[in-house]
Amino acid sequence: MEPFQFGYATDEYTQLLTELHEVYCKDQPEDVLQYCANFFSRKLEEQRYMYLRQPQNHFLVTTTTTSIDGELEDNFSTEPLFMPAPNYNNRGRRTSVSAESMAPAGNKFVKKVIPKTESEMERIRNSVGNNFLFKNLDEEHHQDVVNAMIEMEVEQGKDIIEQGAVGDYFYVVDSGTFDCFITKDGQTNKVTSYETGGSFGELGLMYNAPRAATITATSDAKVWALDRVTFRTILMENTSLKRKMYESFLAEVPLLKSLESYERHKIADALESVYFDDKAQIMKQGDIGKQFYLIESGTAVFYKTDENGNQQEVNQFGRGSYFGGK
Template structure:
């Protein structure tokens, strides 16, 4: 009976759950239940979804099935414990083989993090080392420093990470990742452009362009879920590949915590609330954290501006000199979630005002190139807001 339950879950339930979780990660709906019901209804014509939607109480039935399985597992564990007690005099412990249904082929058995136990022991991690010249190591280190995902990695782990990454060259038109596939690695771009596509009811649409310094394929590793998008080379590209195990051991824990904190912050920034979830996720990868001490000048009026700022912590004061030789006047005080520095980027002009830290401040920044690429759709909002208080 346990084997039949296991096969039912793996063959009929897991395929639709993996697709459902992928959509949840992409759209991040506030109300989960209505979203899932609507998604299941819309996709009920597919074979996998039809199997899941048979009957009114499928989810309840699945819960009962899982409870039965857990009870059977507990019974087996008790039997094993009794057997081990009776064999205390035996010098060697008899190894218990996993049930036959454990060795299966097909889709990944779940969309949660890997579980370790008696039948899946956690192995000692030995990071791979791919030979590189010092010049390659330097180039790769400079790229990784600009990637949000690796911002919390210390120097020791960074050296291990660089050794574990493998160079990969792909030609134009190569589809490196297919939406829905299992993910076993991520990529960082050194040269070229990779385009990301999502399949929807209207067909495939491009949702992101990844260029030098960007990374892709990390969502499947962060959340242990199927690939959220397809990725294809727009031109010949030089990439650096990092495998799942190295990522899990070196990067994942710190990266998940860091990314979740930043995504939560960005969702509360009024300017960014009109962005799609995938666009905000892309923004996470591009932002860089910088700190300023109380009294420090962040932006100087009259200077050339190439950076856009979002204030995460602290208070900043905007001042402006209206007539040369006269004292600067305070124009505005900026708090958590405020942004500044956009005028110089929108109008390609020198800074129109100065900004200094009234308290210790923590900011996230975007370069001019990334600002234009990611916030281009928001330029009308930025221009309107600028007219209101500048």
């Protein structure tokens, strides 16, 4: 893909259009205007959310009902996101909470800790650990997700969501099975199934998208649910802190000092923290390099083994140094 060229533009403008160009080329949407509108709507929502997260406006996570009627989000729709205008006449049904008013200003975000057994926590960790939105969370935020999840029981035959509804939860299946159906042009088709370890609902929590499917329990089931406010607070707080920390760190790396700030933004978003215990081996002499490492903290010691099998220390690298793939 050819790089997107700009004339005079701010770093933020360049970064936004570069990102839009990349995702557009990847998705190839049919409705270009709607796709672009969705992109900028999401960016605006995220910006407003982060503004509200400033010290003068804190979030309070309030206890929500564990009713499961209409409370599931899908993660399988490949169509461009449609963001309908708010229906202020629809007062009688439960609706999603917008990013602008997720909690009263002046209140402090309080972490939820729902008691669970160690085996339950481990099952949740294994499920959310494979989800692309959670895999880059640091250990503290990952544990916050596990702690905040609420147990819900679903009877066989119950629709945990209905297509077109709004939802407030991200779900992890602890036991039981679910079938997923999409109705289009009057035809209803099964598109996928979920079982123990499966998860769904994360994209709608980010983008306030309507449900794109109906999901029905095909057996008595138990799920763990994470509410919208906790989800967004943890995820976006982690993303913001991670970006600021990495951008500050990358500015100190000699190799990257010549990059423009928006280019460092891109690298910061792609980085993933990996922790190694003292004396742990990161790579072995003779292995094919597949990863590029930047040392964020600590010291890496390099050894070289000669043809006689003798190992000798040849260097030590610290914060800001790099090694790995070529």
